[in-house]
Amino acid sequence: MYAYNDFDSAFVAERNRQFRAQVERRIDGSLTEDEFKPLRLMNGLYLQLHAYMLRVAIPYGTLNSAQMRQLAYIAERWDKGYGHFTTRQNIQYNWPKLQDVPDMLDALAEVEMHAIQTSGNTIRNVTADHFAGAAADEIADPRPVAELLRQWSTDHPEFQFLPRKFKIAVTGSPNDRAVTAAHDLAIRIVEKDGEIGYAVLVGGGLGRTPMIGKIINEFVRQEDLLPYVEAVVSVWNLLGRRDNKYKARIKITVHEHGIDEIRRLVEARFTETRAAFNGADLDLFETIKTHFAAPSFTKRPVSAFDRAYDNDPVFRAWADTNLSDHQAEGYAIAQISLKAHGETPGDATADQMRIMADIAQEFGHDELRISHEQNVILPHVHKDDLPEIHARLKSHGLATANIGLVSDIIACPGMDYCALATARSIPIAQEIATRFDELKIEHEIGDLKIKISGCINACGHHHVGHIGILGLDRAGVENYQITLGGDHTETAALGTRTGPGFSAEEIVPAIERIVEAYLDHRDSAEETFLQAYRRLGMAPFKTALYGEKADKRSEAA
Amino acid sequence: MTIIVRDDGFHAEDWNGDFDGPAAQDLPSDTDPESLAFDDDTGMIRIDFPSFADGRGFTLARLLRLRGYKGRLRARGHVIADQYAMARRAGFDEVEIDEALAERQPQDQWVFRADWQAHDYQARMRGTA
Ligand code: HEM
């Protein structure tokens, strides 16, 4: 794991000192509210519906147990005893007081954490595959690159007042678990003739104008990476629209000018930005890499695992859904679901955070990860320890066996917290999860991703959900639109709208009808929802939602 | 009266030429980067910040420096004390503000950010630390 050097620690301490002064200068009038706003945002402080919200970065999703315990402490000391893990590897505290925030930031700095550039028109917290360094399918660990980019983008003097936010994600595996195609800039580690390099995509994004990122360069070499990314942001900083914030993201710039023109401009700018690098970044990268050396894995039998798997159906169900293949023999990647049926997706109490920290310290090489799907991951656990880990998780309500299933829902805060919301999303997620739990058909349904947003800003990723739900406001009444066929992986696709939306009372039965239609029409249990949708198209689902007539009418139209 | 901010605090205007001759240029924040031009006689380039939220001036300054401009480079307009270090790191020599802003954000708030060479990730990335 990355450990701060003296420079990093001094930087964060100085930054916190500056922010403390900014809060005071806001209070004494030196800074207007307008001027203070971007300054608090670039330090992670948002104004929500009921209170401020502090968004803390979990760089590339990686935490150790001491950091997790500190997050628990902060939740208890300055918030209401819980935190909310988000889709961009952040944790949000929903109830801090403005005057406490500088102390919260100092408490974070004690464990080498911060809230820098988690908000505002800056380059945001760089995210990475949550299985980094553990996944069996990995070309190279994406975290050293993500850390290099973190250092490069932190307080970058040109890029603190961009046209809009700029999000970067990195994957080191061909199987994209980091939703890279929905980012302003995506970096995919690739190998060409034995050399590791980077495929770069630009212009992805969700929000009100969803776009899938386009390849701008198939292979950028290590020594060219920072100047290349710098060229992209430099071009966009001058070219991106500042007259309309809904058209300011780079996805619109790419759309308006075309990817070929953007590529030409970036190549030209790159010849200039390149000259300002002399290889010091490569030395830094080598040092960073040493921080991410794999833990020392041991070889031992997995008999306890086998015994529990054969004899305990509850353990078996959990192992079947929540474990993934690890690089090392005898090891597994275990996911801890923060989606207990009926709970708020992504919320964890301080006690739960401590339990997870203890397990990571005792059994998991002291590492935890946060996924964009709002779950927590133990990336390196020996299979023989899993029965014990499972028993402990179970006694704290953390052993829900639903990873990738219908109740493993991504939901944004929606009307319960967010000032921009047009509908509730958390209660809808809770009702869907509870309903399918009652029906006891989750495991039979298999891989199915439902994603819910409470307005068109799409924080809940609904565009890339197999089933996406978007909550709107129709003349003061909540109305939920459904999309089908979205995909957040390397085969990324945006979902297609089914037709008219549903009221809050109708939406859960509507989702149930879609799932029933899938179960009726699938070839076999092996054909997933997404595969079935791709084969069958919209028609059977439309019929299930709106009846025969509605389907005919829309086909004739 | 305008105030010129440098690392050691506030100064009176000391550029005696005007801003439309061959020796000095006034550039708006939406200047096309292709059109940036200067020669050995250019002694002053002043880039406008119509709003502190308009960050284009930082990239224009950086491009001028990358293209070899060695003369005086000034950020002018709505630049706040919190942006002073960014302006210096991007290549500006000084910032020009009006009296109202200088009154609201007095000298000590600018000098607080005059240590722009410290805590600079870019210097580490580029081997200039
Ligand atoms: C509650 C306070 C929040 C507010 C006011 C808020 C606001 C916004 C806005 C305005 C956008 C659209 C940006 C654009 O298209 O330019 C956006 C996008 C986004 N937000 Fe949030 N958000 C909030 C919470 C969250 C949470 C809790 C998450 C994670 C669960 C999240 C994740 C995202 C993501 C992933 C996007 C992606 C769309 C994109 O930028 O392409 N946000 N948010």
Ligand code: SF4
């Ligand atoms: S999608 Fe809309 S409602 Fe949900 S968190 Fe984002 S801005 Fe708020």
